[in-house]
Amino acid sequence: MSEIYRASTTAPVNIAVIKYWGKRDPKLNLPTNSSLSVTLAQSDLRTHTTASCASAYPAEDSLLLNGSPQDVSGARTQACFRELRALRKELESKNNGLPKLSELPLKIVSENNFPTAAGLASSAAGFAALVRAIANLYELPSSPTDLSRIARQGSGSACRSLFGGYVGWEQGTAADGSDSKAFQVAPASHWPNMRAVILVVSAAKKGVSSTTGMQTTVATSSLFASRASETVPRRMQEMQKAIQDKDFETFAKVTMMDSNSFHATCLDTYPPIFYLNDVSRAAIKIVESINEAAGKIIAAYTFDAGPNAVVYYLEENEKEVAGLFKSILGEKEGWAGERGQTVTANNEARDKVVVDNAVAVGLLEEGVSRVILTGVGEGPIKIEKSLINEKGEPVS
Amino acid sequence: MSEIYRASTTAPVNIAVIKYWGKRDPKLNLPTNSSLSVTLAQSDLRTHTTASCASAYPAEDSLLLNGSPQDVSGARTQACFRELRALRKELESKNNGLPKLSELPLKIVSENNFPTAAGLASSAAGFAALVRAIANLYELPSSPTDLSRIARQGSGSACRSLFGGYVGWEQGTAADGSDSKAFQVAPASHWPNMRAVILVVSAAKKGVSSTTGMQTTVATSSLFASRASETVPRRMQEMQKAIQDKDFETFAKVTMMDSNSFHATCLDTYPPIFYLNDVSRAAIKIVESINEAAGKIIAAYTFDAGPNAVVYYLEENEKEVAGLFKSILGEKEGWAGERGQTVTANNEARDKVVVDNAVAVGLLEEGVSRVILTGVGEGPIKIEKSLINEKGEPVS
Numbered sequence: 001m002s003e004i005y006r007a008s009t010t011a012p013v014n015i016a017v018i019k020y021w022g023k024r025d026p027k028l029n030l031p032t033n034s035s036l037s038v039t040l041a042q043s044d045l046r047t048h049t050t051a052s053c054a055s056a057y058p059a060e061d062s063l064l065l066n067g068s069p070q071d072v073s074g075a076r077t078q079a080c081f082r083e084l085r086a087l088r089k090e091l092e093s094k095n096n097g098l099p100k101l102s103e104l105p106l107k108i109v110s111e112n113n114f115p116t117a118a119g120l121a122s123s124a125a126g127f128a129a130l131v132r133a134i135a136n137l138y139e140l141p142s143s144p145t146d147l148s149r150i151a152r153q154g155s156g157s158a159c160r161s162l163f164g165g166y167v168g169w170e171q172g173t174a175a176d177g178s179d180s181k182a183f184q185v186a187p188a189s190h191w192p193n194m195r196a197v198i199l200v201v202s203a204a205k206k207g208v209s210s211t212t213g214m215q216t217t218v219a220t221s222s223l224f225a226s227r228a229s230e231t232v233p234r235r236m237q238e239m240q241k242a243i244q245d246k247d248f249e250t251f252a253k254v255t256m257m258d259s260n261s262f263h264a265t266c267l268d269t270y271p272p273i274f275y276l277n278d279v280s281r282a283a284i285k286i287v288e289s290i291n292e293a294a295g296k297i298i299a300a301y302t303f304d305a306g307p308n309a310v311v312y313y314l315e316e317n318e319k320e321v322a323g324l325f326k327s328i329l330g331e332k333e334g335w336a337g338e339r340g341q342t343v344t345a346n347n348e349a350r351d352k353v354v355v356d357n358a359v360a361v362g363l364l365e366e367g368v369s370r371v372i373l374t375g376v377g378e379g380p381i382k383i384e385k386s387l388i389n390e391k392g393e394p395v396s
Numbered sequence: 397m398s399e400i401y402r403a404s405t406t407a408p409v410n411i412a413v414i415k416y417w418g419k420r421d422p423k424l425n426l427p428t429n430s431s432l433s434v435t436l437a438q439s440d441l442r443t444h445t446t447a448s449c450a451s452a453y454p455a456e457d458s459l460l461l462n463g464s465p466q467d468v469s470g471a472r473t474q475a476c477f478r479e480l481r482a483l484r485k486e487l488e489s490k491n492n493g494l495p496k497l498s499e500l501p502l503k504i505v506s507e508n509n510f511p512t513a514a515g516l517a518s519s520a521a522g523f524a525a526l527v528r529a530i531a532n533l534y535e536l537p538s539s540p541t542d543l544s545r546i547a548r549q550g551s552g553s554a555c556r557s558l559f560g561g562y563v564g565w566e567q568g569t570a571a572d573g574s575d576s577k578a579f580q581v582a583p584a585s586h587w588p589n590m591r592a593v594i595l596v597v598s599a600a601k602k603g604v605s606s607t608t609g610m611q612t613t614v615a616t617s618s619l620f621a622s623r624a625s626e627t628v629p630r631r632m633q634e635m636q637k638a639i640q641d642k643d644f645e646t647f648a649k650v651t652m653m654d655s656n657s658f659h660a661t662c663l664d665t666y667p668p669i670f671y672l673n674d675v676s677r678a679a680i681k682i683v684e685s686i687n688e689a690a691g692k693i694i695a696a697y698t699f700d701a702g703p704n705a706v707v708y709y710l711e712e713n714e715k716e717v718a719g720l721f722k723s724i725l726g727e728k729e730g731w732a733g734e735r736g737q738t739v740t741a742n743n744e745a746r747d748k749v750v751v752d753n754a755v756a757v758g759l760l761e762e763g764v765s766r767v768i769l770t771g772v773g774e775g776p777i778k779i780e781k782s783l784i785n786e787k788g789e790p791v792s
Contacts, residue, residue: 222653223660226622234618253666257618260668264619268660270653271684278674288667 004054004392005101007136011129011380013045013120014038014160014167015196015310017255017302018235019262022218022228026211027075028177029156032218033232036168036185036239037160038194038312041377045114047122049129050387051137053104057392061106064394065126079153080131081106088138101138108133109387109394114372120198120308127154128161132380144379148182164188164379166243168236188376191246193315195375197322199329201279201307202369210305213266213273221268227261248314252300255312256287259302275305279367282360283309289353290324315375319346322373324353328361334371343373400450400788401497403532407525407776409441409516410434410556410563411592411706413651413698414631415658418614418624422607423471424573425552428614429628432564432581432635433556434590434708437773441516444507445525446783447533449500453788457502460790461522475549476527477502484534497534504529505783505790510768516594516704523550524557528776540775544578560584560775562639564632584772587642589711591771593718595725597675597703598765606701609662609669617664623657644710648696651708652683655698671701675763678756679705682749685756686720689748711771715742718769720749724757730767739769 014037022032061081063070072078088102108130112122131151135142148159152169159181160167165188172180208216217224235254242250266273280303287301287309298317302310313321323345326335334340354361389395410433418428457477459466468474484498504526508518527547531538544555548565555577556563561584568576604612613620631650638646662669676699683697683705694713698706709717719741722731730736750757785791 220653221660222627222657223619223622223664226619231618257616257664257666260666261618261664264617264660264664267663268619268653268657270649270656272656272680274677277677281670281673284668 002055006052008050009132032228034171044374047125047129049110049133051133052388057105063108123155124157127158198372199309217269220270223268249297252297255300280307282363285360293352398451402448404446405528406442428624430567440770443521443525445529447529448784453501459504480530519551520553523554594768595705613665616666619664645693648693651696676703678759681756685749
């Protein structure tokens, strides 16, 4: 039997604090503005991917995600395969001793440790893991930045999941996308006490897809242009400085304003796109009350293309933020596990916030299906555990 | 006993299709952008006001609204009184034979024929009626345009209620507000078949007041400037042409886009302002489905600073628009009365719309407290019926 080559990695989810919304080139996933995110800890949220190739495999490349075969014929996945194979081919042409892996069919197996249906940014972790795993398989010398250009073509925000910590995505100006790549603003160790609690909202059904939505916004929103050309460039600077300075109040204020700005351009789209619902608004209300009770900004909400709230805070304020939400949502799934069990509310702060917000509290109790406790984390990690056995079969 | 002078008027509500949001001068109520509205029929929604003066009255000016004494010491009401008295004084100084009404205390009695708490634009009708009634009392030769400058100082949008039909409010540029005034784009008779159904949404409580809200938007929204300087000026032109041409599709599209643009700048405010809730979004969804089922735009939603939906349509589409809402909300108050009883649904259109929108239909059933059926109507009307009797006492 022919040899089976295998390599595995994990890759993280990231949640933007300056949002990516709008493509100037849909084919290459080139954005209309730069963006910035926090990479989340992989113990809570990660994709584990094994990439494998062998001459004995069926001729068609394949991808299995959480046990279900995925279509890999789409232009986005194909672009990633093509670019990675080209880099491998380059190595092979320089070194005749290398096996010709670029000519073998790929078999890829992926697993998420979180529910795909939760509306979390699973495609970011997914494409980052796919690209990183194949790069490991091919033993490419490419840097995370190089790989971010490839992952971007799979899913825009995936480029930011090639790094840990605080990560920017430079929009770039080149038509071929060569300068549209991710960069690390700061490693997780620079500001390690950044935490997040995610309130997963049970949505009736998935709204407008982000790919369709963002292009309709670019085409129809009269407010969008000033967001892309003026608001975001200014906020990218403010946010990078806030991270360098570990200035949570600025980080939080810019995060909230940018989430609102993004959703405002969605509402200004024709027909309008709504991702926030009354439960999302209730989460905003509670965060505002938490900050009022604290007398300063200790919590920041942000929303991607869906109703789930991601609330960033610093570990030293866990009682006042995660603890507050636990006092409302203690019955929900997600508080189990070491960290969740130690989260307790600051009773005085809780009383202030809960009493004044009966309607919002009721909406959260009714509309939040589970919580996820997490924090800033590392980039992709090469691991031994393979999702494909030595016979080339998927294992789990 | 001294003579009692009295004059009465009614004045209409107006609902903007290009929204007023933002003041460049809060004291004079000078707006950051022009706006445009449809005046609604007074049979459905009006303020009835009697203005009266007599030397025998208590020295303080007074205002009774729906039986409750109102504070008239505020700068806005005082500005209206002062300007109208000055105009009367000018007449008196030119004609010695005129009684010196400008020196007498005012007693004003007002009644709305609609629930004030419904969150409709009652201040617009209220200040328009107040100014028009006093102008009648003083027998001022002032045109509606002249009076609109005065009513504007009471409540910005009140200036548009001095006219019937389709009414613009020119923002003006003069620092003293002399060119910030209302004008008639077209009388109601030009396009008489414009109808509206208002879905009154039972809100838990009143949100941010519009005066506070709009100034926070001006101060904090980074998208607001381009709305005021670019979007609205373009849409004012498009809307005036659509009205001249009786082009409902353009009228409707600009109406919806402008409502969305206004609410987008509210969401982009810090902290964000939300007037739309899940019930409002359900109304938007149903309007979108009505238009899809019709294969063209026959209904247009718009939302002021609250969750109530105002849906404009043409009389020839009553079955497909008002009738559709009646098939969902037939149990609610507001369908009684001659017009409401004749509203029936187009069954085929209804089936298409209702079946596809179970969630939205449920939200409307649960969240709409009453409906109001109305349409384009006339400006203030001088009437005989007085709310103050010949002894100077309020009657009702």
